[in-house]
Amino acid sequence: MNYxxxxxxxxxxxxxxxxxxxxxxxxTGLLSIAHAxxxxxxxxxxxxxxxxxxxxxxxxxxxxxxxxMLVSLLVSFPSLRLKGDYFVxxxxxxxxxxxxxxxxxxxxxxxxxxxxxxxRPVLLGFKFDSLPSYFFLSLFFVIIVGLxxxxxxxxxxxxxxxxxxxxxxxxxxxxxxxxxxxxxSCLIGxxxxxxxxxxxxxxxxxxxxxxxxxxxxxxxxSIVLVGGSGNFRGPIIGTIFMVILPEILRxxxxxxxxxxxxxxxxxxxxxxxxxxxxxxxxxxEYRFE
Amino acid sequence: MNNxxxxxxxxxxxxxGTKAVNGVSMNFSKGKITSIIGPNRxxxxxxxxxINGFLKLNDGKIYYNGERIDHFPAWKIARLGIGRIxxxxxxxxxxxxxxxxxLANKDQxxxxxxxxxxxxxxxxxxxxxxxxxxxxxxxxxNLSDKEDSLAENLSYGQQKLLSISxxxxxxxxxxxxxxxxxxxxxxxxxxxxxxxxNMVEEGKTAVVIEHDMKIIAEIxxxxxxxxxxxxxxxxxxxxxxxxxxxxxxxxGV
Amino acid sequence: xxxxxxxxxxIRGSMYALMAxxxxxxxxxxxxxxxxxxxxxxxxxxxFYTCAILLKLNVFVSLFLALFCSGILxxxxxxxxxxxxxxxxASIGIYLISSLGLYIFLINTIALFYGNETxxxxxxxxxxxxxxSIILTRIQIFELISFIIIFPIFLFFLKRIKLGKIIRAxxxxxxxxxxxxxxxxxxxxxxxxxxxxxxxxxxxxxxLDVGMDPxxxxxxxxxxxxxxxxxxxxxxxxPVVGAFILGLLQNLLIWKVSSRWESMVTFMLLICFLxxxxxxxxxxxxxxxxx
Numbered sequence: 001m002n003y004x005x006x007x008x009x010x011x012x013x014x015x016x017x018x019x020x021x022x023x024x025x026x027x028t029g030l031l032s033i034a035h036a037x038x039x040x041x042x043x044x045x046x047x048x049x050x051x052x053x054x055x056x057x058x059x060x061x062x063x064x065x066x067x068x069m070l071v072s073l074l075v076s077f078p079s080l081r082l083k084g085d086y087f088v089x090x091x092x093x094x095x096x097x098x099x100x101x102x103x104x105x106x107x108x109x110x111x112x113x114x115x116x117x118x119x120r121p122v123l124l125g126f127k128f129d130s131l132p133s134y135f136f137l138s139l140f141f142v143i144i145v146g147l148x149x150x151x152x153x154x155x156x157x158x159x160x161x162x163x164x165x166x167x168x169x170x171x172x173x174x175x176x177x178x179x180x181x182x183x184x185s186c187l188i189g190x191x192x193x194x195x196x197x198x199x200x201x202x203x204x205x206x207x208x209x210x211x212x213x214x215x216x217x218x219x220x221x222s223i224v225l226v227g228g229s230g231n232f233r234g235p236i237i238g239t240i241f242m243v244i245l246p247e248i249l250r251x252x253x254x255x256x257x258x259x260x261x262x263x264x265x266x267x268x269x270x271x272x273x274x275x276x277x278x279x280x281x282x283x284x285e286y287r288f289e
Numbered sequence: 290m291n292n293x294x295x296x297x298x299x300x301x302x303x304x305x306g307t308k309a310v311n312g313v314s315m316n317f318s319k320g321k322i323t324s325i326i327g328p329n330r331x332x333x334x335x336x337x338x339x340i341n342g343f344l345k346l347n348d349g350k351i352y353y354n355g356e357r358i359d360h361f362p363a364w365k366i367a368r369l370g371i372g373r374i375x376x377x378x379x380x381x382x383x384x385x386x387x388x389x390x391x392l393a394n395k396d397q398x399x400x401x402x403x404x405x406x407x408x409x410x411x412x413x414x415x416x417x418x419x420x421x422x423x424x425x426x427x428x429x430x431n432l433s434d435k436e437d438s439l440a441e442n443l444s445y446g447q448q449k450l451l452s453i454s455x456x457x458x459x460x461x462x463x464x465x466x467x468x469x470x471x472x473x474x475x476x477x478x479x480x481x482x483x484x485x486x487n488m489v490e491e492g493k494t495a496v497v498i499e500h501d502m503k504i505i506a507e508i509x510x511x512x513x514x515x516x517x518x519x520x521x522x523x524x525x526x527x528x529x530x531x532x533x534x535x536x537x538x539x540x541g542v
Numbered sequence: 543x544x545x546x547x548x549x550x551x552x553i554r555g556s557m558y559a560l561m562a563x564x565x566x567x568x569x570x571x572x573x574x575x576x577x578x579x580x581x582x583x584x585x586x587x588x589x590f591y592t593c594a595i596l597l598k599l600n601v602f603v604s605l606f607l608a609l610f611c612s613g614i615l616x617x618x619x620x621x622x623x624x625x626x627x628x629x630x631x632a633s634i635g636i637y638l639i640s641s642l643g644l645y646i647f648l649i650n651t652i653a654l655f656y657g658n659e660t661x662x663x664x665x666x667x668x669x670x671x672x673x674x675s676i677i678l679t680r681i682q683i684f685e686l687i688s689f690i691i692i693f694p695i696f697l698f699f700l701k702r703i704k705l706g707k708i709i710r711a712x713x714x715x716x717x718x719x720x721x722x723x724x725x726x727x728x729x730x731x732x733x734x735x736x737x738x739x740x741x742x743x744x745x746x747x748x749x750l751d752v753g754m755d756p757x758x759x760x761x762x763x764x765x766x767x768x769x770x771x772x773x774x775x776x777x778x779x780x781p782v783v784g785a786f787i788l789g790l791l792q793n794l795l796i797w798k799v800s801s802r803w804e805s806m807v808t809f810m811l812l813i814c815f816l817x818x819x820x821x822x823x824x825x826x827x828x829x830x831x832x833x
Contacts, residue, residue, distance in 0.1 A: 031638070078816065082816055082820075085638060086771075086816055088638060089575070089812070089816070090816055092764065094813070096764070096806070096809050097806050097813075104803060148406065155402070155405035156405065159388055159400075160397075162383070166382055166383055167379050169343065169379070170380075170381065171392075172362075173372075173373045174395075174459060175364050175367035175459070177364050181400070184402050188402060218642060218646070258654055261654045262650075264646050264650040265647050265650045265651060267643070268646030268648070268650065269643065271640065271642065272623065272644055275639050275640045276626070276627075276640070285383075286383060288633065
């Protein structure tokens with residue numbers, strides 16, 4: 001039972017990440033390989049606020065989100081000027097720089113040693129230190145975030161983002177302020193991602209930079225690509241599939257020593273096969289052309 | 290003197306040393322149809338891109354309703370009332386025809402995410418009104434049955450109609466039409482011209498880039514002939530089409 | 543002290559340069575951001591290791607086999623993945639994701655068979671040479687000499703030989719090239735073969751110098767990409783400029799500050815170029831207008 005709850009909590013954490021990346025990649029059409037950076041920044045800011053300033057988890061999170069939104073401007077502004085693979089490269093650069101800061105600014109983040117001893121969140125005296133309670137906490141956030149994106153995806157905002165994805169120039173010719181909309185898209189997408197960071201930190205009670213690498217960004221992007229983007233179902237299916245897959249492999253008796261490599265091999269192969277035969281992923285609406 | 294809605298004064302645009310548009314001056318009268326003709330690479334589409342704000346002038350000025358617009362961003366120029374149809378159509382492929390037309394509507398408070406999230410009533414109210422309007426415009430071009438089809442699944446002619454529908458829905462005053470009848474069946478071309486004439490009768494102004502002489506003769510109030518980036522001749526359709534230099538430049542097109 | 547770091551910088555620059563020339567060859571002609579090139583790099587080193595250490599073949603034979611196979615691998619990748627995408631006019635996103643997927647697949651396959659830890663090829667102390675106050679290992683000197691020999695050959699190939707001219711024509715104007723009758727398919731295969739060999743060569747030397755691990759490819763690949771962009775996209779010899787600047791800059795950092803901040807400085811430099819000078823150092827300002 002504990003095992004199942006753990007899986008469900010991880011699914012919740014990654015659901016928030018994939019739904020938020022979906023807004024940026026699937027709706028606006030900006031291929032970002034930097035989402036783990038915002039995941040990580042969220043985790044670290046929340047943690048540092050909790051541990052260095054003694055703030056409550058929820059208050060720390062409340063402050064973290066707007067700060068991460070500000071940081072997202074570092075990605076959205078280049079997106080206005082950089083096209084195609086230059087933009088993707090810029091997101092890779094951003095991701096590597098953030099990792100480098102988390103890893104090397106030891107006086108602030110303790111670098112590779114990580115930050116242990118994070119407290120489980122406390123709300124009005126109640127401490128979320130049992131697995132079932134944390135599951136419900138993470139579920140609560142998933143429901144809020146899910147509702148938020150369900151509304152946004154279907155709204156005129158979601159629709160105009162899709163127009164930008166399809167043809168930026170046509171969108172401008174129709175009077176859409178494309179630059180402003182791209183910035184909004186990143187503000188919301190990256191800001192929400194920080195919630196996952198906080199949840200992760202509060203759950204594992206220990207964070208270090210190796211959870212927020214370029215490969216992690218690739219993993220989150222893979223969820224959105226495998227599950228499919230441009231709709232609500234895609235990221236959900238993608239998250240469940242990608243989080244459960246390693247567990248299935250373990251269940252099938254794959255030794256732990258080679259499991260991570262086999263898992264990655266499957267992701268890699270999946271990406272190639274999907275791009276070739278089914279670019280809309282398992283359940284997505286948007287077909288990469 | 291007719292009311293001049295758009296004035297281009299001495300516009301120049303250079304690319305890698307060559308002047309795609311070279312000292313072009315044009316006046317467009319309100320409520321009239323003006324055609325721009327000329328061989329390929331004469332600078333016609335570049336001129337449209339300059340008016341639209343997709344390209345910046347190297348020299349010269351552009352005035353719309355007396356206001357100088359050549360340094361405005363494209364989206365702002367569209368909001369001022371200048372609409373555009375592209376030579377390569379450019380519908381939004383992977384969304385439905387209805388969504389395509391809906392997007393043309395300039396009054397959508399829900400396009401702001403904060404409004405969409407927190408002012409639900411306002412958003413939904415305006416949205417249902419907009420959907421009704423969009424359906425009306427689709428019906429106007431006989432595409433009602435294709436409402437929920439993805440734009441990329443429509444035929445070329447249907448996509449052209451869709452782009453016209455978007456133009457109608459956008460409530461523009463000045464329409465820039467880049468080869469609106471190219472590549473379609475003659476009967477469809479007739480329909481499109483009919484729509485354009487209707488819009489002008491309702492007070493809009495149209496600027497048309499065209500190659501078909503018959504169409505130019507039929508619909509234009511005034512014609513500019515462009516060649517190698519310059520306006521070399523202008524006048525009523527009759528005078529321009531009879532001009533020997535125009536005929537000469539066109540042989541081989 | 544400074545001379546040592548200058549020398550190290552030049553040597554590292556040489557290796558970056560050879561890698562970047564190969565990546566640039568592919569990028570300039572096909573515009574494919576060939577992330578899997580990093581996997582080809584990794585595969586070459588492990589092939590070299592397999593031949594030289596596991597099969598105990600002669601060093602030069604091993605090197606030749608590793609280079610040849612990495613060239614073939616590059617060709618296979620073009621043939622099986624990129625060319626089908628090219629025929630169906632896929633967007634940049636699809637190329638990128640396919641290449642990324644291939645990279646992940648290949649390096650994890652290697653990790654599966656060889657393990658994730660770092661391996662070294664030359665046990666024991668490397669022979670060193672003293673030139674003034676500078677100390678260089680035999681391999682480092684070999685790296686520098688390799689570049690000095692290979693780069694002029696590369697230039698000669700591109701400027702004088704017919705094939706090289708065809709390649710440059712293809713890079714300048716892809717559409718026109720097909721019209722003029724250039725066999726684009728064949729040229730692409732040749733380019734991938736040559737580019738992959740350059741990667742393989744750099745990799746084998748690197749393996750002899752500092753060792754190897756399955757995850758080294760991404761970092762090398764990214765540096766090559768940065769070098770190409772800094773030098774100037776579209777110009778085949780420009781990556782050399784970017785590569786040496788990076789090599790020298792990194793060693794300057796190691797000497798004055800710490801090697802920790804290498805990555806960050808490299809990528810901040812990239813962002814500066816992307817935002818302020820996307821055409822690179824040698825490139826001409828291209829108009830990035832709409833429509």
